[in-house]
Amino acid sequence: MTAPAGLQSDEDVLVSTLVGSRLDHDLGHRLHHMEHDGTVETVRLETRDMTRRRLRVVTDRGTPCLIALPRSEQLFDGAILLLDAHRAIVVRALEQAWLRLRPASLPDALQLGYAAGNLHWKVRFDGGDVEVALEAPRQAYLDRVRDLIADGRVTIVETGA
Amino acid sequence: MNDLSPSRQPVPPHPANAARIGIGGPVGSGKTALIEALLPVFQRRGISVAVVTNDLVTAEDAERLRRSGIIDPARVLAVEAGACPHTVIREDPTLNILAADELDARFPGLELVIIESGGDNLASTFSLDLVDWWIFVIDVAGGGDIPRKRGPGVLQCDLLVVNKVDLAPHVGVDLDAMLEEARAVRGGSPLLATACRAGINIEAVADAICAAVLIRR
Known part of the structure; x- marks a missing residue:
């Protein structure tokens, strides 16, 4: 029953x-x-x-x-x-999913870092890239930095994970 | 100064076993009203409950509950969150953990600690280090477009409560559309429509809490 x-x-x-x-x-x-x-x-x-x-x-x-x-x-x-x-x-x-973002320049890195902090994302750093721990759908994170991505100031690094 | 120990008496050792839930949401959405409505329901069901309130620089919500007569005042502790109400429920929830631990120690057999966040914005979320499960409260009078704004609180909570549904006709909100948008942005995760002052759907919220965390019941 x-x-x-x-x-x-x-x-x-x-x-x-x-x-x-x-x-x-x-x-x-x-x-x-x-x-x-x-x-x-x-x-x-x-x-x-x-x-x-x-x-x-x-x-x-x-x-x-x-x-x-x-x-x-x-x-x-x-x-x-x-x-x-x-x-x-x-x-x-389950393995933690990460979104890897690569800023094009130091000013872009500053802006991406500000966004990540302001949005209270959990992040880790690898070289010049920022990896964001995905605790919600991936698109919800991309939407928050869509202007940086659209302008080519930040690119998404596909990790295959 | 945080009002963690109203009586300032030594706390006897007791393992912390009560379930912990969070109730967050914008200022005026009805968080305290929801707790005021839930407490008599839990009392009727024989569930032992305590509350931790969070306010910016006062103990306003704690005093409101202590004066209400619906809960033993000793079962209500206040945390003053300072300028960042979300910090004490997410980045560094130490003060709230200490308050909940103290309630657990003071009241053997305690089953449920409700942690009410200070009124914040749509971005506030609870750390799961602090609570096992959490509710986010928005209200119809705050605007029918709140779900569309996709705040992390709305998206990530375990249960979204849309409060003050009885006011929809008076504030020009299409309630059905608002609830439909809320369901859509949450991908079908649980949602309840309430009117805490009118007692609408409070039992359903209590049922959801019991189902989620009061596992032995």
């Missing part, structure tokens, strides 16, 4: 603490064997969602998980949500 949205059903897995990390030697060894048996399920999460302590997720095999962690614990790539004799559930962080 499936519970209505928002309610807990008997099929849901309630996660109130993390079992550990798949990098732990003993746990990793156990998971390795369970993977051969096909009993390891995966939850894929966006990077930005990893800091939430409360969220509802569904594994790659359709198992609903209700995560309610104490604030002293935090999700991470490889966190084990459930591990028993029959099944394991492991978190996989």
Whole structure:
């Protein structure tokens, strides 16, 4: 039986603490064997969602998980949500998507840097390029610097990622 | 000076386990009114709640809630955000984390901390280091074109609340068009239309909060 949205059903897995990390030697060894048996399920999460302590997720095999962690614990790539004799559930962080922008000149870099700061974007730098962490659709970021792009003062560097 | 500890009494050790949600939005959109409407609903449902308010240089919203009689005044803490109300909910939410931790410690069994941002603009968003889930409140009287402006608050929140829908005929706003545009810019993410003063759709907002973060219920 499936519970209505928002309610807990008997099929849901309630996660109130993390079992550990798949990098732990003993746990990793156990998971390795369970993977051969096909009993390891995966939850894929966006990077930005990893800091939430409360969220509802569904594994790659359709198992609903209700995560309610104490604030002293935090999700991470490889966190084990459930591990028993029959099944394991492991978190996989989706790779952070980045938008790489290249200013044509120092004045253009100043203007791009100002825009990124003013818009509170999360950025990192690589050489003369700015990489913006995408936490919303890519076009929403491009729209904010469309004049710089249209004038050729900033170009988009396709990374293939 | 931030009013983090009204009683200034030692806080007993207690693990911080309550869910935390944020309520943000422009000045006058109805954030405090939404909380005032939600508190009796949570009380009826037996949910233990506390509130952190953020104001620029006063504790106006905290005092309003403390005087309201709908919540134990000790369960309301105020953070003075200074000139940048978005900074204390996004870039450096330390003051709000400390306030929520203190409420968690003071009230064992606390289930939900509501963190109300200071009135800001459409760009304000909550850090997910601070809250597990957040609402952005806009209002019909602020203009039917607000969704079209695609503010990050409107786009990124977990639930968009369009408040004061009962005022639409009086302020010349086509409510259906406004809601349709809001749905479009959010790509179908959740949205609720409310009138907090008239009690319209408050239960639905409470349901959404319970479904999102009060997972044991």
